[in-house]
Amino acid sequence: MIVTKKALPRRTFLRGAGVAMALPLLDAMIPSFSSGAAISPVRRLGFVYIPMGCNWFEFFPKEVGNITKLSPTLSTLTPVMDQVTVISNLELKNSYSPGNHVTSNSGFLSAARAKMTEGADYELATTVDQIAAKQLGKETRLPSLELAMDLTTPIGACDGGMSCVYGNSLSWSSPTTPLPAEANPRVVFERLFGDGGSSADQLAALREDGSLIDFVNEDIAHVQRKLGAGDRTKLSQYLDTVRELERRIQKAEQQMATSAMPDLTRPLGVPSEYGEHAKLMFDLQVLAMQADITRVITFQLAREASTRTYPEVGVTEAHHPTSHHGNDPGKLAQLAKINAFHVSLFAYYMERLKATRDGDGSLLDHSMILLGSGMGNPDVHNHVNLPIVLAGGGAGKLKGGRHIKYNEPVPLANLHLTLLDKVGIHQDKFADSRGRVDELLAV
């Protein structure tokens, strides 16, 4: 985990002209563990969401068990195939709802049923990434990082009767706390590395933030005294938020003491091309993991019901109507192109993780990254046979090059329960789980 100027040459971050700019005055902070403290292989969790399922025929490999070849959609993952497991016939029973789009998103990490409401009384469940973050995040400044690609919030594009929050947030830190996702690379960068200044400056800024947080704490208590019992509950949740922020600031102060000051380049803003934007977001995820700022990241590659087009791979019809393929071969081919494009961006992420040293191996060796969708066949909006790919070495606890295929549908929650096992969190049950993915436990 030695992260220094040398370990992070500027060029690795500066992808393509115009995406990032180098300014010495924009020095940023990367904490490192170069002090020699023995860190056991860090287990990191990542989740990447693709909306609107897939073209089944092109997604799943033909072979089952140990495989020699990936499917057409997954072919860009070939260089990391030995660390890739495809799982078919997982389902999300709780995602069936009117419209089914936003609940594909909300079910992906929760496997729970979203309360049908458009009001402020929305309710889901704590998502698997957040359960993991409560454990894995103890040691890091940010327990988790939530990212997305869509800069605008859709109006009128969410399923009727359901709050858009179900379609916007993948991660929920409690059944009533959706975490907002950030899509602007520059904003993400500043969250990770601050907005400039020397480490002494940043340390001073952190202390100042700390005193401010104390005030917020007092102020909430002040408001709390004025309100009725029901509203006080909400305020005590705010107090939890304040405590979490205090912890983050303390953590940052500790890390500052051992930090190096690399000459990182800060992204300018949002690249205009989707692929460039996505790669930059993946770069930031690699950086966040490499610098051990967080160990849990969720990333929504596009929203459910997105009408984005992908002219860069020859798809000029919008994703959503394309996904209603009606088994038309032409539309299925277009859908497969979108799926393959998303997978190729994920493959870029995998290769970056593989190329980044981490202790005695690579970041990929010490990570588990789940790629998938909460929808199966988008033409009928179902939630069976979800496209699911698990990548990474899991710190020696995952074996790749496989296709696990269930004969009968199995809850996606079984996989989530298994992932939690792998990071050392043992629960009896997760949402509607009926067991574990035994094939993954074997390693």
Add this chain to the structure above:
Amino acid sequence: MLRSSARSISLRLTVLVIAGGFVTLSAQQPQAASPQHALINQYCVGCHNAKLKTGGLALDTANVEDTSQSPEVWEKVVRKVRARYMPPAGMPRPDEKAYQSLVSYLETSLDQSNAAHPNPGRTAALRRLTRTEYQNAIRDLLGLQVDVTQLLPADDSSFGFDNITVGELSPTLLERYVAASRKISRLAIGGPVRSPNGDTILIPPDLTQEEHFDELPFGTRGGTAVPYIFPQDAQYEIALKLTRDRNEHIEGLAVPTDVELMLDGERVHLFTVKPANVIVGIRNANSIPSDDLVDKDLHIRIPVKAGTHTLGVAFPKKDPSLLLETERQPGQAHFNMYRHPRIHPALYSIVVIGPYDATGAGDTLSRQRIFVCHPANPSEEASCAKQILSNFARRAYRRPVTDTDLQIPLKLYQDARTAGGFEAGIERGLRALLVSPEFLFRVEQDPANIAPNTPYRLTDLELASRLSFFLWSSIPDDELLDLAITGKLKEPAVLEKQVRRMLRDARSETLVNNFADQWLYLRNLDAIIPDAREFPDYDDNLRKAMRRETELFVESIMREDRNVLDLLSANYTFLNERLAKHYGVPNVYDSYFRRVTFDANSPRGGLLGQGSILTVSSYADRTSPVIRGKWILTNIVGLPPPPPPPNVPPLKDNGSTGKVLTMRERMAAHRAVQPCAGCHSLMDPVGFSLENYDAVGRWRNAEEDAPIDASGNLPDGVKFAGVTGLRHALLSRPELFVTTLTEKLMTYGLGRGLESYDAAAVRRIVRDAGSSDYRFSSVILGIVNSTPFQMRRSQ
């Protein structure tokens, strides 16, 4: 839009009364069938009975004689019947007179029971400012127009608006508020910075820069004009970059080109860029050195006074013959190397780095707002600090402040004062107030010792905030706050005067760029990128022009206090040359917008003929009658279709015949099978009537050589053709549209979804507005004077 609610007090109370002694009486009612009962029996209960429960509705067991027993049921019924949704077109229907008498009976009866048991509803006690409200509050507090999208995450939308689900304070959000407060307080005070900062202003890549932009001097083309906040009196480095093609060559750079840099409209410097290789004819990737060096000298260090200034960059047009050159090009859009390349160089970005060699904080609007006193000597500092912070806190907290409120901010002031001087202390104190939950949240609290579930009147202070956030999306100003503090705001005459003043104030533009932007989905325009092959002429210029047209149009209805039905029926709109060409409207030149009046029956009058709305309701490569139909039913008619049910069956493959199907034929499949038909037979025919507009709102008479069939109908089943027919059909029941607009405004104004018990208030607003020609102000005043707006229900 109305939801039934188990929390309805009126329902509970009524049930109680009935259980108390009238049960036998109401059970006997069906025998003496009233006309409305007979009507329900004849036309409704065939489907809506306890056994079938079609649409979840059983009317045989509900008592139409006494609607107060189940008002949420009858509100649903009257809504469908008023729009002639039910019985479905094609089924036996009552005649118009019977329809009217049923509607009238139901409305009167529901209004009476509502009046007997008013239920104002309960907006959440704690509501976070949306990021738009936060941005406006910062503007009004500090005179700073910050770009909040760089500071805070977007808010989620519910019931069509982003100010509904705003109860949470996640760690991510609090962290962002803390960071935002640092940046904002620093900018506002202009305190010394630890190191210069860099900001990059990126120009949208699909902005065509061949023509003159309204906000830049005549005789120039392209470029941009943007407000930028300079934190101190200091030197700033300003660097420009030009757009490049995929070979990293500067686009359109054939001859030496001038680039002008301006500050507040005054020339700062004129740069000249020269092509790397001026030998004509061999300009290709192999023979030309990199363009890296060509625009490397486009930077200059200049002194700038602290405050907000407009940075401008434009390309002077040297040669009138260049105009001719553009006319040879078939299209308007020039930004894509392969399809429609730039003819002249274009601006890619402006980078501002600074401050360097700062000489002071200057005299900015923010500092004038903050420093209401200036300590002449250290002994005055403490009292001045208190005055400054208490003045700021009063406006930020939207209420009088107490010593307790200021205790910690003053302590933080003192800490920073000791370390860095008076202004550093004030900066810290302001920061504290900017992260205070009392600033970030709107708090509405029940009166002490009130019984549960009891309607009560809001305090004047709460009313002042409701008003300012409704009409301005921001905090109250001093006049409003003073009236609230003295308790005068609730007086009807005072209140009306304030509403009229607030509507006249420039800040009410948020009813356009915050309310209407969401109501009409204009916000989605930014995310829509039409297929460049189908629509090569679509660029950022057109996107912005479309949005501007609709905003100016809605604003004209508001500012001129017109009949809100003009939103559908007006014979005018606002166009610039670009949009006029897009619409095929002649004789409109240059980039500024002006009012253009049309003949009666022109396809371009009113919202339904506007490119913005036609584009946000289309896909990238084609129109979607489904989306357009749904848009109209949701936003104009007020009866949004439900989402598709879980597990829809796949449509039969219809591509096998080899015949190219028209849109109408493809859509027919939806309406042929259940459960799709139920809703698609409502949505699709509405959308079909707009088929004369393509996916970016251009008029067309044919698609793929087949003439357009724009016949359609609303769910009442009456057939019509084209946008003119649709407009007439919508205007034939004006109360439907006015009701929808009122409900949308109320949802936005109250910050909650409407419930069945709000329907009576909505009807009253619409009725009263009707007697004032549905003037915009009459709808707004109706809402402000309504029970749900002025009252609240205790917990």
